Amino acid sequence: DVKVTQSSRYLVKRTGEKVFLECVQDMDHENMFWYRQDPGLGLRLIYFSYDVKMKEKGDIPEGYSVSREKKERFSLILESASTNQTSMYLCASRTPGTDGNTIYFGEGSWLTVV
Amino acid sequence: RKEVEQDPGPFNVPEGATVAFNCTYSNSASQSFFWYRQDCRKEPKLLMSVYSSGNEDGRFTAQLNRASQYISLLIRDSKLSDSATYLCVVINRSARQLTFGSGTQLTVLP
Numbered sequence: 001d002v003k004v005t006q007s008s009r010y011l012v013k014r015t016g017e018k019v020f021l022e023c024v025q026d027m028d029h030e031n032m033f034w035y036r037q038d039p040g041l042g043l044r045l046i047y048f049s050y051d052v053k054m055k056e057k058g059d060i061p062e063g064y065s066v067s068r069e070k071k072e073r074f075s076l077i078l079e080s081a082s083t084n085q086t087s088m089y090l091c092a093s094r095t096p097g098t099d100g101n102t103i104y105f106g107e108g109s110w111l112t113v114v
Numbered sequence: 115r116k117e118v119e120q121d122p123g124p125f126n127v128p129e130g131a132t133v134a135f136n137c138t139y140s141n142s143a144s145q146s147f148f149w150y151r152q153d154c155r156k157e158p159k160l161l162m163s164v165y166s167s168g169n170e171d172g173r174f175t176a177q178l179n180r181a182s183q184y185i186s187l188l189i190r191d192s193k194l195s196d197s198a199t200y201l202c203v204v205i206n207r208s209a210r211q212l213t214f215g216s217g218t219q220l221t222v223l224p
Contacts, residue, residue: 042217043201105159
């Protein structure tokens with residue numbers, strides 16, 4: 001089974017702190033994604049990476065950065081956390097053209113910024 | 115106009131009812147389509163892919179209408195356990211960008 005693991009499930013951080021959210025997948029997927037999900041707004045793409053060291057901005061990249069140094073790991077970084085970044089963050093991965101283009105999600109990271 | 119739009123819901127239906135959701139997409143280059151199910155405070159999980167000819171999986175039927183640019187999900191004989199949010203996902207021809215609908219909430223009532 002494909003496994004997408006988000007190591008931090010529940011975090012509480014203070015405004016201005018630097019926050020790292022880690023995501024690891026074990027299926028050698030090429031593409032990895034970071035979304036945030038808020039009530040009434042659905043899933044919004046923050047950044048995605050289509051290969052190692054490659055990244056592209058999604059719809060809401062402001063206030064975030066990412067790192068993909070290894071194929072299996074995609075990190076989301078909040079340089080200076082703000083209260084409006086309180087949300088549920090979802091990591092996802094896939095390889096286009098394989099497995100029916102299925103996207104696999106991690107279990108989510110619930111971040112509260114106080 | 116949003117690239118992918120879903121029925122806003124919520125849908126509250128009695129057990130045993132048949133319920134249908136639609137999802138419209140604006141990019142005619144869209145290539146792959148999926149329905150995902152998301153339970154409260156959980157991650158989305160694949161329910162079914164949507165094929166051009168339509169496909170069925172037990173009580174669930176998915177349809178694609180390319181001419182009108184929408185996909186649909188039909189649930190027959192609703193169960194309490196079907197209560198969840200249903201998300202449609204559209205992938206464009208470049209196969210890099212995934213676009214999610216905002217989700218339709220379904221509650222099946224006893």
